[in-house]
Amino acid sequence: MTGMPHEEGKQTESPGNSGEDDRETYGPLDIARHRKEDGRALILFAFAKRKRP
Amino acid sequence: MSEQRFNELRGEPVVYAVHRQNRTFLPAQERCPLCPTPATPGAPETEIPVPTFEIAVFDNLFPAFSSPEGAAEVVVYTDSHHGSFATLSPERAQELMWVWRHRYAKLGARNDIQYVLIFENRGVEVGVTLHHPHGQIYGYPFLPPVPALELAADERLGGCAVCALLARELSDAERLLYENDGVVAYLPYAARWPYEAHVVMRQHRPSLLDCSDAELGQLAEGLQRLTRGYDALFARPFPYVMVVHQAPTDGRGEGHLHVEFYPPLRTAHKLKYTAGSELGAGTFIGDTLPEDSALALREAIARAG
Numbered sequence: 525m526t527g528m529p530h531e532e533g534k535q536t537e538s539p540g541n542s543g544e545d546d547r548e549t550y551g552p553l554d555i556a557r558h559r560k561e562d563g564r565a566l567i568l569f570a571f572a573k574r575k576r577p
Numbered sequence: 578m579s580e581q582r583f584n585e586l587r588g589e590p591v592v593y594a595v596h597r598q599n600r601t602f603l604p605a606q607e608r609c610p611l612c613p614t615p616a617t618p619g620a621p622e623t624e625i626p627v628p629t630f631e632i633a634v635f636d637n638l639f640p641a642f643s644s645p646e647g648a649a650e651v652v653v654y655t656d657s658h659h660g661s662f663a664t665l666s667p668e669r670a671q672e673l674m675w676v677w678r679h680r681y682a683k684l685g686a687r688n689d690i691q692y693v694l695i696f697e698n699r700g701v702e703v704g705v706t707l708h709h710p711h712g713q714i715y716g717y718p719f720l721p722p723v724p725a726l727e728l729a730a731d732e733r734l735g736g737c738a739v740c741a742l743l744a745r746e747l748s749d750a751e752r753l754l755y756e757n758d759g760v761v762a763y764l765p766y767a768a769r770w771p772y773e774a775h776v777v778m779r780q781h782r783p784s785l786l787d788c789s790d791a792e793l794g795q796l797a798e799g800l801q802r803l804t805r806g807y808d809a810l811f812a813r814p815f816p817y818v819m820v821v822h823q824a825p826t827d828g829r830g831e832g833h834l835h836v837e838f839y840p841p842l843r844t845a846h847k848l849k850y851t852a853g854s855e856l857g858a859g860t861f862i863g864d865t866l867p868e869d870s871a872l873a874l875r876e877a878i879a880r881a882g
Contacts, residue, residue, distance in 0.1 A: 550679050551790070553672070564636035566624075569679075571631060571672040 579641055581718075589722045592641055600639040602706050606658050610638075611709035613656045630656050631669065632676050634714075641715060645689050648716035652676065652695075658709050661814070662697065663804035665710070670797035677821065678785035678793070680714050685826030690716035692724055692825050700816025702841050702848060712819070720825055727822065728830035739833035742766075743777050752871040755802050755878050759788075759795025762803050762878075764871040769861040771843040771870050772810070776800055777835040783824040784834055800836060806878030807838075811845035 546557040549572065558566040579594040601610055614620060616628040625633045633653040640649035654665055654673060665673070677695050684693045697712035698705045730738035746752055746763040754774060755762040762776045776799045782788050788796065800819075807815035817840040824832035843849040843864055854860050 551675050553675050553679065555679070560626075560635070564638070566626075566633065566635040568625075568627065568630050569632040569634070569672065569676050571668060571675075 578643065579646075581646075590719055594639070594641045597639045597641065600706060603701070603708070609658055609707065609709050611651070611653045611707055611711055612658050624651070625653065625656075632672060634676065634680060637713070642718065644687075647690060647718040648684050648687070648714070650680065650684075650714040650716075652680070652712045652714060654710040654712070661699065661710050661804070661808075662712075662819075663801055663808055665801070667794075667798065667801065670801050671794045674785065674788075674793040674797050677714075678788070681785050681823065681826075684714065684716040687716065689718050691720050691827035691829075692717040693823070694721070695821040697817075697819040699819070700814065702816040703818050720827065720829060724822065724825055724830075724832070727832065728825070731830060737781055737831070737833050739777060739835055740781055743779070751868050754806070754871060754875050755799060757795045757798055759792040760799035762799050764867050764874060766867060768863070768867045768870070770839050770841070771849055771863065771865050772807070772838075772840045772874055773867075774803055774838045774840075774874070775835050776803060776838075778833065782834045783831045785821075785823060788834065796834075796836075802878055802881075803838065805881040806874060807840065809881035810874060810877040811842065813845060816841055 548555045548557075552572050554570045554572045556568045558568070560566050579592050582591050582593070583589075584591050604610070606612070610624045612623050612625070613628050613630055614623045614626045624635055624638070630653075632655070634650050636643070637649040637651050641647075642649050652673075654662060655669065662670070662673075681693045681695070684690050694715045694717065695712065696715075727738065734741050742765070743761060745766065747761065749766070752764045752766065753761065754764060759779055760776050761779055762774055764772070764774050776796070778788065778792065778796070780792075782792070785793070804815075804817075804819075807817060817838045820837050820839070821834070822832065822837060823834045824830065841848045841850075849864070854862050
């Protein structure tokens with residue numbers, strides 16, 4: 525089977541501490557991770573393609 | 578924390594999430610938790626504490642599942658309170674496919690998650706509690722009954738059931754709704770709902786992770802053509818439950834990426850209820866033939882463009 529997430533190895537997401545950004549890219553996405561004050565994760569996605577001239 | 582029990586008579590898990598009883602229910606726009614937080618000093622903070630965004634995903638405040646026994650996330654499609662999946666720009670819809678793919682990869686990689694379900698409930702008829710355009714993702718700590726049935730169908734048919742059904746629909750042709758290079762949309766031969774529709778990857782793709790960039794764009798296009806057609810069908814916002822079906826993430830079975838829509842309307846103003854036969858016997862009774870519904874929906878999709 526191709527492309528199964530478990531084949532990539534089990535992972536843990538690691539959002540930053542409260543108020544801190546943890547940035548990455550995924551395909552055409554720019555991703556910014558945040559941690560809300562109550563500990564819940566918030567992830568903001570932007571289409572990187574849009575920013576290219 | 579939710580409690581999971583096993584219903585022996587039905588052979589299926591039941592989840593109790595009693596904290597969800599008090600979740601936010603149809604707030605006015607000024608109290609919408611999915612809108613961005615205005616830049617105005619002192620403005621009350623929403624779930625998304627920035628003045629603008631494209632797509633936001635966050636842990637559900639009222640989760641049915643939570644770590645270390647699953648996940649429940651909210652996916653906000655836009656910072657605009659109005660509109661729907663159908664009215665997103667094509668670029669935003671394509672971006673959403675990538676967001677779905679990212680969350681499937683990340684949640685599916687967790688040891689405590691065996692199945693990732695991406696879905697959207699649209700309309701009060703299917704129990705939506707927030708009107709802001711959004712969907713949800715559940716990471717189940719077990720393989721739920723419906724994907725298990727799909728794996729059983731693969732075994733029964735001796736290969737990918739979705740591939741076999743797609744070939745039949747393409748051959749019959751009378752229930753086809755829309756096609757592009759990447760997807761085929763049809764109203765299934767044995768649909769349970771009057772206007773049920775499946776948007777199926779033309780090639781065998783177990784999950785979003787197996788799709789090319791072009792296929793993700795074609796999937797977004799197919800989903801938007803269908804949902805715009807739904808809204809055109811009765812000239813009203815068309816309620817539906819939209820569910821992305823793909824491979825379990827625990828390594829069991831393969832699956833075939835497709836998106837199923839379960840709309841409750843049977844006419845512009847009448848609902849198809851799950852009642853005695855559907856709930857008590859598990860047998861859906863239809864008031865219309867899929868071929869007739871497909872004709873009307875196909876025309877609506879063409880009209881809506």
